[in-house]
Amino acid sequence: MMTPASFISMLALAAGSPPMGPFGMPEQASTIAAEIDFVYQVITWVCIFFFVLIVFLIVVFVIKYSKPPGTKAEGTATHNTPLEVAWTVIPLILVIGIFYVGMKGYINMRNAPLGAYEINVIARQWSWQFNYPNGATISELKVPRGRDIKLIMSSQDVLHSLFIPSFRVKQDVVPGRLVTLWFNATHEGEYDLYCAEYCGQQHSTMLTKVLVLEEDEFARQIEEDRVFMDMLPPDRLYVAGPRLYARCKSCHSLDGSTMTGPTWKGLWEKTVSGETVFTDGTTLKDLIGEGKMFMNPEDYIMQSIANPQQKIVMNFTGAMPTFQGMLSPLEVMALTDFMKNLDKFDEKGVPKDPEDELQRVIDKAKEAEESSN
Amino acid sequence: MSIYGDSTKASSGTNYLTHTRGFLSWALTLDHKRIGVMYLVSVLTAFFFAGMAAMALRLELIAPGEWFLSQDNYNQMFTVHGALMVFLVLIPAVPAAMGNFVLPIMLGAKDVAFPRLNLFSYWLWVTGALFFVLALLTGGLDTGWTFYTPYSIEGDDHMSGAMGGVIPALTGAFVLGFSSIFTGLNFIVTIHRLRPPGMTWFRMPLFLWAIYATAIIQVMATPILGITLALLIVERAFGIGIFNPALGGDPVLYQHFFWFYSHPAVYIMILPGMGIISELISVHSHKHIFGYRFIAFSSVAIAIFGFLVWGHHMFTSGQSPLMNIMFSAITFSVSIPSAIKVFNWLATLYKGSISLNTPMLYALSFLFIFTIGGLTGLHLGTLATDIHLHDTYFVVAHFHYVMMGSAMIAMFGGLHHWWPKITGRMYNETLGRIACGLVFFGFNATFFTQFILGSKGMPRRYADYSAELMGAENFEIFHFWHFWSTIGSFVMALGFFLMLGYLVHSMFKGRQAPDNPWGGGSLEWQCSSPPPHDNFSEPPTVGDCYDYSMLEWDEKIQGYHRREEAATSGE
Numbered sequence: 038m039m040t041p042a043s044f045i046s047m048l049a050l051a052a053g054s055p056p057m058g059p060f061g062m063p064e065q066a067s068t069i070a071a072e073i074d075f076v077y078q079v080i081t082w083v084c085i086f087f088f089v090l091i092v093f094l095i096v097v098f099v100i101k102y103s104k105p106p107g108t109k110a111e112g113t114a115t116h117n118t119p120l121e122v123a124w125t126v127i128p129l130i131l132v133i134g135i136f137y138v139g140m141k142g143y144i145n146m147r148n149a150p151l152g153a154y155e156i157n158v159i160a161r162q163w164s165w166q167f168n169y170p171n172g173a174t175i176s177e178l179k180v181p182r183g184r185d186i187k188l189i190m191s192s193q194d195v196l197h198s199l200f201i202p203s204f205r206v207k208q209d210v211v212p213g214r215l216v217t218l219w220f221n222a223t224h225e226g227e228y229d230l231y232c233a234e235y236c237g238q239q240h241s242t243m244l245t246k247v248l249v250l251e252e253d254e255f256a257r258q259i260e261e262d263r264v265f266m267d268m269l270p271p272d273r274l275y276v277a278g279p280r281l282y283a284r285c286k287s288c289h290s291l292d293g294s295t296m297t298g299p300t301w302k303g304l305w306e307k308t309v310s311g312e313t314v315f316t317d318g319t320t321l322k323d324l325i326g327e328g329k330m331f332m333n334p335e336d337y338i339m340q341s342i343a344n345p346q347q348k349i350v351m352n353f354t355g356a357m358p359t360f361q362g363m364l365s366p367l368e369v370m371a372l373t374d375f376m377k378n379l380d381k382f383d384e385k386g387v388p389k390d391p392e393d394e395l396q397r398v399i400d401k402a403k404e405a406e407e408s409s410n
Numbered sequence: 411m412s413i414y415g416d417s418t419k420a421s422s423g424t425n426y427l428t429h430t431r432g433f434l435s436w437a438l439t440l441d442h443k444r445i446g447v448m449y450l451v452s453v454l455t456a457f458f459f460a461g462m463a464a465m466a467l468r469l470e471l472i473a474p475g476e477w478f479l480s481q482d483n484y485n486q487m488f489t490v491h492g493a494l495m496v497f498l499v500l501i502p503a504v505p506a507a508m509g510n511f512v513l514p515i516m517l518g519a520k521d522v523a524f525p526r527l528n529l530f531s532y533w534l535w536v537t538g539a540l541f542f543v544l545a546l547l548t549g550g551l552d553t554g555w556t557f558y559t560p561y562s563i564e565g566d567d568h569m570s571g572a573m574g575g576v577i578p579a580l581t582g583a584f585v586l587g588f589s590s591i592f593t594g595l596n597f598i599v600t601i602h603r604l605r606p607p608g609m610t611w612f613r614m615p616l617f618l619w620a621i622y623a624t625a626i627i628q629v630m631a632t633p634i635l636g637i638t639l640a641l642l643i644v645e646r647a648f649g650i651g652i653f654n655p656a657l658g659g660d661p662v663l664y665q666h667f668f669w670f671y672s673h674p675a676v677y678i679m680i681l682p683g684m685g686i687i688s689e690l691i692s693v694h695s696h697k698h699i700f701g702y703r704f705i706a707f708s709s710v711a712i713a714i715f716g717f718l719v720w721g722h723h724m725f726t727s728g729q730s731p732l733m734n735i736m737f738s739a740i741t742f743s744v745s746i747p748s749a750i751k752v753f754n755w756l757a758t759l760y761k762g763s764i765s766l767n768t769p770m771l772y773a774l775s776f777l778f779i780f781t782i783g784g785l786t787g788l789h790l791g792t793l794a795t796d797i798h799l800h801d802t803y804f805v806v807a808h809f810h811y812v813m814m815g816s817a818m819i820a821m822f823g824g825l826h827h828w829w830p831k832i833t834g835r836m837y838n839e840t841l842g843r844i845a846c847g848l849v850f851f852g853f854n855a856t857f858f859t860q861f862i863l864g865s866k867g868m869p870r871r872y873a874d875y876s877a878e879l880m881g882a883e884n885f886e887i888f889h890f891w892h893f894w895s896t897i898g899s900f901v902m903a904l905g906f907f908l909m910l911g912y913l914v915h916s917m918f919k920g921r922q923a924p925d926n927p928w929g930g931g932s933l934e935w936q937c938s939s940p941p942p943h944d945n946f947s948e949p950p951t952v953g954d955c956y957d958y959s960m961l962e963w964d965e966k967i968q969g970y971h972r973r974e975e976a977a978t979s980g981e
Contacts, residue, residue, distance in 0.1 A: 061865040062798075063884075076794045077865075084785035091752065091781045095774060098759040102695070103766060106929070107963025107970075110697040110763040115956075117757075121704045124753040125746060132742040135792055140735050142794025147731050195561040196661060198726060198801060202867025205798040209727050211662060212560060213655025216728045229880050233726075233801040233869045235554050237561060238481050241872035244879055 055203065055224040066228060066249070067204035068221040069146045074205075076138050083131060146206065149219035153185035160190065160197035160210040161358045163239035164284045165230070173262035174363075176284045178230055178247045180222055181255040187219045194358055198234035201247055209234050222249040238356065239297060242287040261399060266367050268402040274367075276395050278375025279386040281368055288357065292384035297356050305376040308334045314351045324348070338373045339366075425834065429943040440525035441943065445532050446511030447832065450825075452535065453499055453507050457818075460494035463487045465903055468856070472896040474876040474889060484873035485552035492555030493579060497586045498539055500817055501675060504682035505628070506535070506593050508824045509621050511832060513597060515934040515941060516615050518950045519604040522596045531596070534589035541582030549574025554871065556672075557639075559653035559664040563646050577646060580639045587632045587639075590678070594628030597621055608952035612706070615932045615955050616699060619706040620685025623713040627674045627681075631717070635671035638664070662727055669720035677716040679813055681709055683820030684751055687776050690823050691755050693930040694770035695762030698956040701754040708747035715744045725796050734793055741791040748784050752777065767928060768842035772823030775850045776816055783811030786861065801871075804864025807857045815853050822849075822909070829913065830927045834940040835920030836968075841912040848905030855898025859891040866891075924969025931955045935970075 055066040058074045060081050065071050102111075156178070157168040167178050180186045190199060192212040199218065200207040208218040232243035250258060269277055282289075288297040307313050311322025321337065324330040330348075331337040340347060342364065345357035364372070375382075381393055388394050426443045436444055466487050470479040479487060510528065514521050522528050545551055553562040553576060562576055601614070601622050641652050642664070651657025653664040692699040699705065721729060721737030755777060764770065786808045789795045799805060830836055868875065868888050875892070877885040926935040932955040937945060961970045 058865075061862045063865075063867050073794050073798060076792060077789065077798075080788050080792060080795065084782075084788060087785060088781055091756065092778060094756050095759065095777055098756070098762070099764055099766070099774065102759065102762050102764045104763040106765055108696070108763040110695060110958070111761040112697060113700070113757070113761050115698045116701045116703065120757070121701055121750070121754075125704075125750055128749045129746055132745055132788070135788055136739055136742050139738065139792030139794045139796075143734070143738075143797065144731070146794065146797065195564070196558055200801070200867070200869060202798065207726050207797050207800060211655075211728050213660070214662075214728055227881065229867070229884055231867070231869045231880075235485075235558070235561075235871040237552070238485060240485070241481065241869075241874045242879060 054226070063202045064224075065203070065205075066222055066224045066226070067201075067206070068223055069142070070203070070205045070223075072142050072145065076135075076142050079138065080135055083135070146219075149187045149217060150185045153187035153219055154181070155187045155189055156180075158188050158190040158199065158210070159193055159363075160199070160232070161193040162195065162237055162356070163232070163243040163287050165199075165232075165243070165245050166284070166363065169259050169262070171259060171263050173259050175262050177245050179255060179258060179262075180247065180249055181252045182222050182225055182249050184252070185219060185221050187217055190216050190218065195236050196234045197232050197236050197243070200231045200233035201228060202231070203228040204247075207233055222247070225249050225251060239287050265395065265399055266365065266371070268399050269371070270398065270402075273374075273393070273398070274371040275374040275378040275381065276388070276393050276398050277368070277371040278378075279382065279388070280395055281364070281372050282375065282386055285372075286386075291379065291382070291386055297353075299350050299353060301376055301379060305334070305373075305379070308337055316349045316351055316353075319348070335370075335373050338376065339369050342369055342372070424943065425938060425940040426943050427834070427940050438529070440521070440529055442510050442514050442521045442525065442528060443832075443941065445528050446507055446509075448532055449502060449507040449510055449535070450832075452532075452539070453503050456494050456498035456539065457503075460491050460499060461903070461906065463491035463494070465899060467491060468896040468899040470873065471875075471892045473893075474874060474885070476874060479873070481873040482552065485871075486550045488871060489552050489554050490546070490550075493583070494542065495813070496555055496675070496679075497583050498535075498542065500679040500813055501586070501590055502535060502593070503679075503821045504686065504817065504824065505597070505621055505624050505678070506531070506589075508686065508821065508828065509593075509597065509682060512824075512828060512934060513618060513621055514600065514604070515937055515945050516618060516932050516955075517601065517604060518606040518609055518933045518946060518952060519600065520944050520946065523599040523603055524596050527592050528596055531589040531592035534585055534592070538582045538584075538586035538589060541578050541585060545575030545579035545582060547575075548578055551575035551579050556668060557642060558668075559642070559645075559659070559661045560655065562642065563654045577643055580643050580646075584636055584639045584643075587636045590628050591632045594625035594632075597625040598629065601625075606949035606952060612703065613952055613954065616688035616702065616705050616709075617682070617685035620681045620688070620709045623709040624678050624681045627678050627713050627716065631671045631674040631678075634667065635675075638667040638671065641667075662724070662729060665724050665727055666720070666729075669723045670717075673720040673723065674713075674716045676809075676812070677712055679817040681712060683776070683817040684709065686820045686824040686827070687755065687773050688751075689930075689932070690769050690773035690827055691758050692956050693827070693928050693958075694767055694773065695759055695764050696929055696958045696961075697758055697762035698954075698958070699754070700757035700760075701750075702956070704750050705754050708750045711747040712744060715740065715747070719744055722791055722796075725793060726800050738791055738793045738796075742788075745784065745787060745791070748780075752781060752784070765928070766843075767826075768837075768839060768846055769823050769827035769928070771843055771846040771850075772819055772826060775846065776819050776823060778850075779811055779815035779819060779853065782858075783808060783816055786811065798867075799864055801869055802864035803860040803868045803870055806870050807860035807864060810857045810860070815857065819849070819853075827928065828934070829916070830923030831934055831937070831939050831941065833917055833920070834923050835916045836923050836927065837916035837920055838912045841908060845905045845908040845912070848908065849902050850905075852898050852900070852902025852905055856895050856902055857898075859895040859898065863888060863891045863895070921968075924964075924967040926961070926970040927968065929958060929961045929963070929970040931958055931961065 055064040058065050059078045062074050062077060065074060159166040164176060166174060166176060168174050190210045192210045197210040198207060199210055204220045206218055206220050208216055210216060226249055228247040230245050230247050232240060290296050290300045291302055293300050293302040311325055313321040343361040344359060346355045349355045382388055426441055466479060470484055601618060644650055645652045651659040653659040653661050655661060688699060688705055719737060719741045721733055722741045725734050789799060790808055826842060866887050875888045923939040925939050933950055936950060960972045962973045964971050
């Protein structure tokens with residue numbers, strides 16, 4: 038027998054979009070979402086029942102018993118023990134039931150199945166980093182559809198919380214602890230991932246995407262995420278810039294506007310001319326050269342990424358966390374090359390020349406590799 | 411003989427307002443009524459500033475982009491809003507402001523047990539408030555009112571936010587804690603020792619039971635907050651590792667300490683409000699309160715259970731699943747006493763003689779709002795659903811339904827109820843009803859929308875939401891509900907400004923208040939309006955404060971008086 042509901046959800050599956058949750062809940066895009074929403078629905082109906090009952094009685098009593106001042110109340114007994122016991126025991130039974138279904142749902146969402154695909158997550162102010170078993174490191178969460186995924190998470194600085202509304206999962210990411218969370222995504226697509234625990238200035242921009250991909254596509258992309266740096270032509274490292282910049286964009290603009298950190302527009306020119314002034318009153322040109330703090334302008338950029346607290350640019354606070362060990366030397370070089378070639382990109386970091394698109398460059402490199410084989 | 415004894419209003423020509431004059435006669439007064447009034451003015455001033463901060467937040471969120479507040483300003487603003495509302499407004503609002511004025515008169519006492527300690531706790535409140543001002547002047551703070559570690563510990567060198575004000579703010583909350591402890595202690599001793607003959611425990615008005623239960627929480631839970639904040643100060647100032655993992659500490663331990671106080675503190679805010687509602691519903695229905703003992707014991711039950719449920723603030727914090735399950739189970743136990751109260755209030759309305767005066771409208775608003783606030787607590791106490799809803803606007807909506815919509819609405823209901831007693835003047839009843847309506851509809855528009863935002867997944871404490879950051883579809887939903895929430899907040903603000911207007915007006919131009927404008931049976935309505943300096947010249951005779959059979963409406967004075975002949979010849 039096909040119920041209307043199952044027919045609709047089948048249609049939704051056919052169309053590839055996840056079903057919406059009840060009572061304003063977001064789309065149900067993980068295996069546990071439907072069960073959580075069922076609990077949510079049960080509780081909400083209980084709430085609606087009692088709310089309507091109580092408000093109905095208030096309205097009826099107010100209409101019926103509103104009297105001019107001085108009217109004596111008709112009156113009732115001042116207490117009634119059986120009645121009191123009844124409205125103590127009935128809610129008690131109800132909440133015990135609610136507790137039980139809530140607990141069952143929680144246990145299912147808490148215990149990761151054995152053999153789940155493990156992804157390491159590092160949270161820091163204010164970006165996410167996802168490390169894959171094959172060595173790929175990316176700032177968006179990519180997962181294969183229909184597979185149990187276990188996130189093993191820690192924070193580099195303060196409390197954060199990983200929250201994917203469409204999957205109904207959330208877990209605080211605590212510095213000094215390894216915490217885990219699991220889910221199994223049911224529908225291909227793009228979903229929001231938020232930081233849900235207040236973590237300072239840029240808390241509201243600490244969000245990224247979850248990309249749910251079919252297994253083959255996932256494997257292809259993750260492999261590419263691992264090797265894309267190797268495929269870059271050495272004279273055009275900057276094409277990897279936009280991709281690496283994704284982790285920097287919540288604090289550094291490309292259009293000259295001031296955010297938490299200095300804009301990258303004109304940054305390279307300022308670095309070369311050495312006109313950058315620091316909070317301690319020193320000027321960059323006095324610090325660059327043989328035997329000084331920075332060997333050359335590139336060295337300044339590299340040290341600023343690895344050890345941001347060393348020199349803080351005037352009018353800024355040292356909000357940046359260290360990226361020491363998070364970026365390979367080649368990736369730092371690519372970022373520097375990106376800064377040098379910002380004129381080849383628009384203000385959002387999109388290459389002006391289609392030949393500079395990372396994907397195109399990688400595809401070409403692959404083709405060349407295959408033909409040489 | 412009447413169970414009510416004689417009115418004492420004729421005992422003296424002056425009242426507590428005219429008894430002595432001059433600034434020092436207020437600043438150094440030992441009169442609980444004057445201290446209550448000073449608390450009231452101070453608390454409402456703090457409410458104004460914290461409310462303005464909230465308006466700034468809502469204005470910023472009406473549209474995407476940082477068009478009104480920068481992220482830094484937003485973060486500071488919600489910290490100020492939260493910290494002021496909790497520490498300076500909600501915790502002292504009903505116990506210290508309304509309680510101070512009403513408790514001794516209701517009890518039939520001349521004053522609280524320790525008048526000097528009472529004055530001292532008021533000035534501690536002022537000191538605490540000054541520390542908050544200092545915190546704002548020394549760079550502000552953006553930690554949120556919860557001061558979660560390690561964010562609140564890290565120094566300015568690493569943080570871009572404003573951190574200079576953290577230690578002054580912590581000190582302020584520490585000092586305010588002592589103000590709260592001393593008030594609680596004072597009330598406990600007053601209720602135990604200063605009851606006049608005849609005022610047995612079960613003859614006390616339910617407001618006093620609520621204040622008593624609250625006082626127990628104040629005395630037992632607040633020291634934990636003091637210790638926690640002191641540890642945080644030590645850690646921040648001297649780098650001693652307690653909560654910071656970088657120094658070998660544990661940030662989750664801080665959350666346990668913090669909520670061990672701050673959950674019971676929720677009941678410091680709501681219990682006295684429930685006490686006020688018990689009075690308002692009975693007096694304005696002119697009917698004996700239904701189920702006195704169940705309401706009284708449910709206050710005590712809430713105070714006790716309230717200590718055992720703090721872990722439900724931490725379901726996603728990383729505490730063990732077993733603890734989550736236990737805390738979830740105990741959490742549901744708190745819902746029962748609250749349900750008992752609501753049903754008893756309903757039964758009190760039944761077959762009453764309901765007067766829809768302004769205080770009663772606030773009481774009915776409370777019933778409506780508290781029902782929603784309480785029921786949505788079920789979604790949050792339930793583990794499976796809380797994981798999704800935690801740290802979203804659903805939580806924001808829920809606690810505003812309980813804190814703002816219930817505790818503060820009850821406080822304003824009490825303010826309108828006792829205003830004639832406090833000032834000796836009547837306010838404009840029509841404007842009072844209109845203002846109540848604006849606050850009620852504005853409140854629901856502001857916060858019901860936030861339940862939907864939260865279910866949709868909008869995280870709290872976000873300075874911005876935009877189509878670029880989140881999906882276009884989510885953005886549309888968030889924008890729609892944020893917009894209407896902000897509109898609602900402006901309606902609510904309008905209501906409060908109207909209230910301010912007619913209340914101030916009434917102090918100068920208001921009609922002289924009768925001694926008993928509503929027909930209340932408890933002892934404060936036997937005093938003159940305003941009461942004399944020493945409340946009662948001789949200990950009043952105490953009867954059943956919820957028996958209204960002796961009270962008669964007098965058209966001439968627009969108030970109630972007691973039927974003397976019935977008192978002498980009746981029953």
